[in-house]
Amino acid sequence: MWDYTDKVKEAFLRPKNVGEIENADAIGEVGSIVCGDALKLYLKIDKETGKILEARFQTFGCASAIASSSALTELIRGKTLDEALSVTNKDIADFLGGLPAQKMHCSVMGREALEAAIANYRGAPVQQSGAERVVCKCFDVTEDKIRREATANHLTTVEEVTNFTKAGGGCGECRPEIEKILLDIWSVQQPLKPLRPSKMTNLQKIALVQEVVESDIRPRLQADNGDVEIIDIDGNRVVVALRGICSGCSMSAVTLRSIQEKLRERVSDDLIVEEEK
Amino acid sequence: MTTIYLDNNATTRPAPEVLEAMMPYLTEFYGNPSSMHTFGGQVRKRIEEARAQVAALINAEPEEILFTSCGTESDNTALLSAVETLPGKKHIITTRVEHPAVLNFCHYLGRKGFRITYLPVDALGQIDPAALDGAADDATAIVSIMFANNETGVIFPVEAVAPLLHGRDIFFHTDAVQAAGKIPLDVKKTPVHMLSISGHKLHAPKGIGALYVRKGTRFHPYIIGGHQEHGRRAGTENVASIIGLGKAAELARTNLAEEITYLGRLRDRLEQGLLNSCPHARVNGDIANRLPNTANISFEYIEGEAILLRLNEYDICASSGSACTSGSLEPSHVLRAMDVPYTAVHGSIRFSLSRYNTDQEIDTVLEVMPKIIQELRELSPFGRDMKANSHG
Incomplete structure (x- = not known):
């Protein structure tokens, strides 16, 4: 049972400003049904004054996601867009008397929906997916x-x-x-050490691949009950077998790619990681 | 308002008969069953009666039952015993949908160098026993497959698995925590080596469990100390709870046929009623092979924690496999293993019934639920998708 404040419960059971706005001046959409929460924010904006006349929302998510959305609409109503942009996720959480630590992402989602809606209104370019890392x-x-x-x-x-x-x-x-x-x-910036040697013999390369797999890759996989084993290293081909919970995992392609990325970063750009057939 | 408790796969109300049987052993009969005097010795006799009662529930011999502190201890003991008594063997087979008591112990052994095979399930949450044939090899120490799943109620074909392992030096354990007391179990017909039971899932108190260990099975204790339970589980006996578990097992056994009919009827009425009154709802799990008390229903386009908290306003208790209720950010491992569609995986609600539920309670849920579902859907930005996906 989550430890929700009375304000969170109230905003969840009787949320304010629910629904769509017909011909909204701005719409901000964040999250997705796959991730388990999503928020769509609709704004009616006075063109003259730049004030938010009306704010409504639709939310898919848990009690704190719904409560945060309701709180957001109450906080920004009547504010100018610039005033609204100064509302932080902490303001949303504070308005609700606080959120459980694990639920803070719900307040962040509220703040993001607001940014998205205002960017939408101001005609900011839609962010290309994939442009950011x-x-x-x-x-x-x-x-x-x-x-x-x-x-x-x-x-x-x-x-x-x-x-x-x-x-x-x-x-x-x-x-x-x-x-x-x-x-x-x-932390205070440390001077960067070169990550990998500039020239290597084949034997040095094999040794370094093994070292990176042992010291860096396997501990991370093992922490999640997976594992990897090097089967063969032939030129620039590194053949591996995924073990534990990684074997047969639907995300194994992602895992292999990240192993390859790591090996390229630490050893050599031409390495290709393949799964044992 | 009285509580409507539909979360009996989480825990059950201790039966009044169970409490009555236990009370004397929390008051006047407080002797230690290991003592030489009659005052303690009379307690030992009652423990042996309880052992026989638990054995009768699964058609075992009394000496094949040892008492533990909970289902988790029983599961851990079975796995540890297998790997300790087959020291050269470093492979374990289980399923992706086990209870954390098995799953996390396997993860632990995995970190200690064991190879673990996690058998997949299909979209109905059912395993394919044939997959076991390819998975088991000379290194396999134990196969651990649950009898029935706690989230979906799906019953696994444990009977079909046992012959596949016949004649091979592989232990076969089943976590029957959810099955015991809900469906008939017969270890004479189902040749498992070990089987786990938990008291509080069948109207005994929390803090008591049992492990069936077939006669002649090599065994290694998990808790090491005194000579209690013939050296197989050290620690002074939890006397009152053991007696409570005995009584609970007897109640379950004598009323089993009647309760299967009663709970099946209530559950089906609840499930059918909800499917009829709530659009875009689907049952998760193999309904042809399922515990009579469990219904796992996904309400698409809305989130499970929100449904539970709305139900809580009516004092109705259920549970959910949604990410927000699991304490993690991912939905239940069972529903993910079943590849439940993304529109439905966050909105699952498990209703699990017991003998104490009534038709009136089901009526109340059927009355309240459509309203809750509709209100949350009106809040959801995916209402349009839902309408677009409607057929007719």
């Missing part, structure tokens, strides 16, 4: 979003980032990457 493939979370939320909400652990953005809450493969982003945001 996606860190969490399960929930389609970009590095940009992680950096933004981590900075705005002072998130210093991977778990906090998951609570606010969902990133890392699925297969968990991106957690080391989130850790790296956090280190980059919060």
